[in-house]
Amino acid sequence: xxxxxxxxxxxxxxxxxxxxxxxxxxxxxxxxxxxxxxxxxxxxxxxxxxxxxxxxxxxxxxxxxxxxxxxxxxxxxxxxxxxxxxxxxxxxxxxxxxxxxxxxxxxxxxxxxxxxxxxxxxxxxxxxx
Amino acid sequence: xxxxxxxxxxxxxxxxxxxxxxxxxxxxxxxxxxxxxxxxxxxxxxxxxxxxxxxxxxxxxxxxxxxxxxxxxxxxxxxxxxxxxxxxxxxxxxxxxxxxxxxxxxxxxxxxxxxxxxxxxxxxxxxxxxxxxxxxxxxxxxxxxxxxxxxxxxxxxxxxxxxxxxxxxxxxxxxxxxxxxxxxxxxxxxxxxxxxxxxxxxxxxxxxxxxxxxxxxxxxxxxxxxxxxxxxxxxxxxxxxxxxxxxxxxxxxxxxxxxxxxxxxxxxxxxxxxxxxxxxxxxxxxxxxxxxxxxxxxxxxxxxxxxxxxxxxxxxxxxxxxxxxxxxxxxxxxxxxxxxxxxxxxxxxxxxxxxxxxxxxxxxxxxxxxxxxxxxxxxxxxxxxxxxxxxxxxxxxxxxxxxxxxxxxxxxxxxxxxxxxxxxxxxxx
Ligand code: SF4
Numbered sequence: 001x002x003x004x005x006x007x008x009x010x011x012x013x014x015x016x017x018x019x020x021x022x023x024x025x026x027x028x029x030x031x032x033x034x035x036x037x038x039x040x041x042x043x044x045x046x047x048x049x050x051x052x053x054x055x056x057x058x059x060x061x062x063x064x065x066x067x068x069x070x071x072x073x074x075x076x077x078x079x080x081x082x083x084x085x086x087x088x089x090x091x092x093x094x095x096x097x098x099x100x101x102x103x104x105x106x107x108x109x110x111x112x113x114x115x116x117x118x119x120x121x122x123x124x125x126x127x128x129x
Numbered sequence: 130x131x132x133x134x135x136x137x138x139x140x141x142x143x144x145x146x147x148x149x150x151x152x153x154x155x156x157x158x159x160x161x162x163x164x165x166x167x168x169x170x171x172x173x174x175x176x177x178x179x180x181x182x183x184x185x186x187x188x189x190x191x192x193x194x195x196x197x198x199x200x201x202x203x204x205x206x207x208x209x210x211x212x213x214x215x216x217x218x219x220x221x222x223x224x225x226x227x228x229x230x231x232x233x234x235x236x237x238x239x240x241x242x243x244x245x246x247x248x249x250x251x252x253x254x255x256x257x258x259x260x261x262x263x264x265x266x267x268x269x270x271x272x273x274x275x276x277x278x279x280x281x282x283x284x285x286x287x288x289x290x291x292x293x294x295x296x297x298x299x300x301x302x303x304x305x306x307x308x309x310x311x312x313x314x315x316x317x318x319x320x321x322x323x324x325x326x327x328x329x330x331x332x333x334x335x336x337x338x339x340x341x342x343x344x345x346x347x348x349x350x351x352x353x354x355x356x357x358x359x360x361x362x363x364x365x366x367x368x369x370x371x372x373x374x375x376x377x378x379x380x381x382x383x384x385x386x387x388x389x390x391x392x393x394x395x396x397x398x399x400x401x402x403x404x405x406x407x408x409x410x411x412x413x414x415x416x417x418x419x420x421x422x423x424x425x426x427x428x429x430x431x432x433x434x435x436x437x438x439x440x441x442x443x444x445x446x447x448x449x450x451x452x453x454x455x456x457x458x459x460x461x462x463x464x465x466x467x468x469x470x471x472x473x474x475x476x477x478x479x480x481x482x483x484x485x486x487x488x489x490x491x492x493x494x495x496x497x498x499x500x501x502x503x504x505x506x507x508x509x510x511x512x513x514x515x516x517x518x519x520x521x522x523x524x525x526x527x528x529x530x531x532x533x534x535x536x537x538x539x540x541x542x543x544x545x546x547x548x549x550x551x552x553x554x555x556x557x558x
Binding site (some may be wrong): 004006007008009010011014015016017018019020021022056057066067068069070073075078079080083084086087088089090091092093094095096097098099100115116118119120121122123124125126127 | 139140163164165167168169172173174180182186187241242245246249277279280281283312313314315318326328329330381382384385386387389390416436448449450452453454455457458471473474475476477478479480481482485486495496497498500501502506
C-alpha cells in the first residue's frame with residue numbers, strides 16, 4: 001500500500017527522548033499510526049509489524065490504530081526510525097521533507113530493530129555500558 | 130528540600146513556576162510541570178565519563194585528553210561543522226560561535242530542522258508577534274496551525290491560551306475561541322471550537338483562500354479548498370475578523386510540509402491582512418527549550434540566526450547550502466562538533482551517516498543516538514538542572530535557568546572554553 005509519511009512529536013516520545021538506548025524509547029518511536037480502514041485493507045490488526053520502504057531506506061515498525069490519521073497517511077513519531085527512511089534532500093531550504101515522504105507499506109513478520117542496530121547500519125558502533 | 134519557581138528547560142514554553150523537590154543531589158518530585166518536565170528532571174541515563182571509540186569498542190578517557198583531542202581534530206579540519214546548541218544556555222552557544230570563527234567552520238543550530246523556514250519567511254516579510262503575556266491577557270481568538278501543543282508543548286494551552294484566565298479574558302473557556310488547523314485530528318483538535326482539517330500539502334491554498342476572503346475577494350474561492358469547505362473558510366474568516374485580539378501559533382506542519390517557508394510567509398501575510406480589521410499576531414511554537422536563544426546568540430555575534438559559514442573569514446549565510454543537513458548529505462565536512470542535540474536521531478540517516486565517516490565529537494550529558502556515530506563523547510551538566518544560564522522563551526523573553534542540584538560534571542561552556550583556548554594555543558595565536 002502506498003502512503004504519505006507524516007512525523008511529529010508525541011508525549012511518550014518526549015518522555016523517553018533522553019533514554020535513547022532504552023526499550024521504552026524504541027517502543028514509542030517505532031510505532032506506525034494508521035487509519036483503521038487502511039489496517040483492514042492490509043489484512044492485519046493493531047500490533048502487527050509492517051515494513052515501510054521509501055526512496056532511501058526500509059524500516060520495520062509496529063502498527064497502531066489512530067482514527068485521527070487520514071486514510072493514505074501514516075504517522076511515525078520523530079526519531080531514528082522515521083529518519084531511517086526520510087530522504088536528506090532539502091530543496092535548497094535546509095529542511096528535509098519530514099512531512100510528505102511517499103512510502104510503500106507491506107505486512108511482515110520481521111522484528112523491530114533496536115536503535116543501536118539502526119545506528120550500526122549507518123556506520124556507528126553501539127555503546128551499551 | 131523544595132525549590133520554588135524553577136524553570137523547565139525542556140520545551141520553548143520555559144515554564145517558570147515549577148516546584149522541584151530535591152533529596153541529596155537527586156530530583157525526586159516535580160510539581161506543576163507536565164509529563165515531559167517530570168521525565169526531564171527525574172531522568173537518568175547520563176554518560177558517567179568521557180569515552181573514545183576504538184576499532185572494536187569504547188575506552189574511557191580523561192576530560193583533559195578528550196578536550197585536547199577535540200581541539201586537534203578541529204584545527205586539522207578543512208571544513209568543520211559545529212552543530213546543535215539548543216538544549217544548552219547562552220554562554221555555551223556564544224563560545225561555540227567563537228570556536229567556529231577561530232577555525233573557519235560552519236555553525237548551525239537545531240532550528241535548521243525546526244523553524245529555520247519560519248526565520249526565512251520572517252526575513253522576507255517581518256514578524257507581527259507579541260509576548261505570551263499579551264496573548265494570555267488579551268487574546269479572545271487563538272489559532273493553532275500545523276501544531277499539536279497537547280503533545281509538544283503540553284502546558285501552552287493551560288498557561289497562555291485555551292484554559293488560562295487573563296486580565297481581559299476572565300473566563301478562559303467561555304471568552305476564548307480556539308481554532309485548530311491540521312491534517313490529523315489530534316488531541317489539540319478535539320479541544321478546539323473549530324477544527325479545520327486540510328489535505329496534506331494544502332496549507333498554502335487554505336491560507337491563500339482565507340487571505341482572499343478577509344480581503345473581500347471571497348467570490349474567487351471555490352467550493353472546496355484542499356479538503357476544506359467554502360462555508361467553513363468564510364465562518365473562520367468571520368471569527369477572526371470579529372476578534373478583539375487574535376493570536377496565531379504555528380508549528381512544523383507549515384515548516385516541514387511542501388512549500389515550507391512559503392507556507393509561513395503566507396500565514397504572516399494573512400496576519401497582515403487581518404490587521405486591517407483588528408489586532409492579530411503570529412508566532413512559531415519553538416521546540417527545544419533554548420532554540421530561540423541559539424538564534425539570538427548567533428545573531429548578536431554574527432548577524433545571522435543559523436547556518437553561519439566562517440570559511441571566507443567573514444560570516445556568510447545561505448540556508449540550503451550552509452545548513453547542517455545539506456553539508457552532511459553532500460559529505461562536505463571533514464570533522465564535526467555536536468553540542469546539546471541529537472542529529473543521530475533527528476536527521477535523515479542518509480545525512481547523519483556522514484558523521485560516522487569523519488571524526489565527530491559529541492558534548493552531551495546523555496547517551497544518545499549520536500553516541501554510536503561519534504569518535505569522542507564528553508559528558509557535561511544539563512542546563513537548567515545542574516547548571517544555570519540564560520535561555521530565551523519561544524516569544525523571545527530571556528529567562529534565567531536555575532541550578533537545582535550540584536553534580537561533578539563540568540559545564541559545557543567551560544569545556545568549550547578549554548577547547549577554544551587549546552585551539553588558540555595550537556594555532557599559535
Ligand atoms: S510545557 Fe514545556 S516548558 Fe512547560 S513544563 Fe512542559 S515541557 Fe516544560
